[in-house]
Amino acid sequence: MVLCAYVTFDDPDGHDDERETVLEAWRHTGIDGRAERWDDPEADWSAYDAVVVRSAWDYLDRRDEFLAWARRVEGVSRLLNPAVVLESNTDKTYLRDLGVPIVPTHWSSRDLPDHEExxxxxxxxxxxxxxxxxxxxxxxxxxxxxxxxxxxxxxxxxxLHMVESEGETSLLYFNRRFSHAVRRSPMLAPGMTGADNVRARPRTPAPDQVELAEKVLAAIPQPLLYARVDLVRLPSGDPALIELELTEPYLYLHQAPGSAARFAAALRELL
Ligand SMILES: Nc1ncnc2c1ncn2[C@@H]1O[C@H](COP(=O)(O)OP(=O)(O)O)[C@@H](O)[C@H]1O
Ligand SMILES: [Mg+2]
Known part of the structure; x- marks a missing residue:
């Protein structure tokens, strides 16, 4: 039996509804999983064969602390995704360096281009x-x-108004193998809140979306247990990357039968 940590946060309201699903799928492949808060000073990370970052959803205001934690854990266990990946992925300036089409972005308050919105x-x-x-x-x-x-x-x-018509498409990859995709609801449309976890429907990605997603992943040399590639379309119709989630993405496991088992199999392969 291998022992893996499922890294979460102080979650009294139970925002992470994927935890039990993942732990059960791990059990089925012979992985003993324990939920641990990333900032729990009592946690013994060296006891784990792998430490898997999942719902560390409170790192935003403590990014330096979170990244220092990641480097420390990597010194005593196998951290997935790796600390260098977490470091670069938590700052969207990474979008400039991937060499793939992204949403046109102006990185300054000066000389804004003209947009309708x-x-x-x-x-x-x-x-x-x-x-x-x-x-x-x-x-x-x-x-x-x-x-x-x-x-x-x-x-x-x-x-991009297409987030309200066609919708954003998220493609999930486990150990670089495609698992499933969903259509996500627009977050900046009237009446929407930040809680988009449940507002997603299964979707079959178009060939040009799969092609771009794989190009995005090819730009990351490190092992990737999980990757969520969030794509939109530009007014030209071409797909573009809006975000690459390699840190703590919600995985939409409940929207895709079999996906938790694929996630567990991917972890086994990497161990
Ligand atoms: N340029 C955009 N056009 C339309 N919707 C956008 C745009 N940028 C962000 N959004 C909406 O806001 C959400 C969050 O933006 P995103 O860039 O993914 O950052 P994060 O998820 O890290 O907050 C997107 O999923 C999308 O619904
Ligand atoms: Mg996003």
Whole structure:
């Protein structure tokens, strides 16, 4: 029996509804899984054959602490995904370096391009936190300037209306093998909140989306137990990357029968 940590956070409201599903799938493949809070000072990470980051959903305000934890764990166990991956993936400036089509992004509050509608968001974020949608160019510039004043890197993008029609497509890969895909609900549409976990439906990705997702993954040399590739379409119709989730993505396991077993099999392969 191998022993693996399922890394979570202090989750009194039970936001992580995938934990039991994963632990059960692990059990079926002979992996003894224990849920551990990443910031639990009592946790003995060296006792684990692998430490798997899952719902570490409170790292945003403590990113330095989280990354220091990741490096420390990597010194005594097998961390998945690896610490260097977590470090680069928690700052969306990684989007500039992948060499794949991304949502057109202006990384400053100055000289904004003209868009019908703007999205302004910080490079370090999750769950659409501190993210603004506005048709007002001056307001977009002010939001970006406020982020800069707070020492943050702003991202200014055109609002892509296709997130409300076709919808964003997320492709899930376990140990680089395609598992499943979902259509996600728009997070910046009226009446939407950041809690998009449940608002997803299974979707068969189009060939051009699969092709781009695999190109994205090919740009990351490290082992990847899990990867979620979030894609949109530009007005030209071409697919583009909006986000690559390699840190603590929700995996939409309940939307795809068999996916938890594929996740467990991928972990076994990497051990
Ligand atoms: N340029 C955009 N056009 C339309 N919707 C956007 C845009 N940028 C972000 N969104 C919406 O906000 C959500 C969160 O943005 P994202 O870039 O994925 O950052 P994060 O998930 O880290 O907060 C997206 O899933 C999408 O619904
Ligand atoms: Mg996202």
């Amino acid at each position: 703007y999205v302004v968001k910080p490079a370090i974020s999750a769950g659409a936190r501190d993210t603004t949608r506005t048709a007002d160019r001056a307001e977009a510039a002010a939001r970006a300037a406020a982020l800069e004043a707070a020492g943050r890197t702003p991202m200014v993008q055109p609002y």
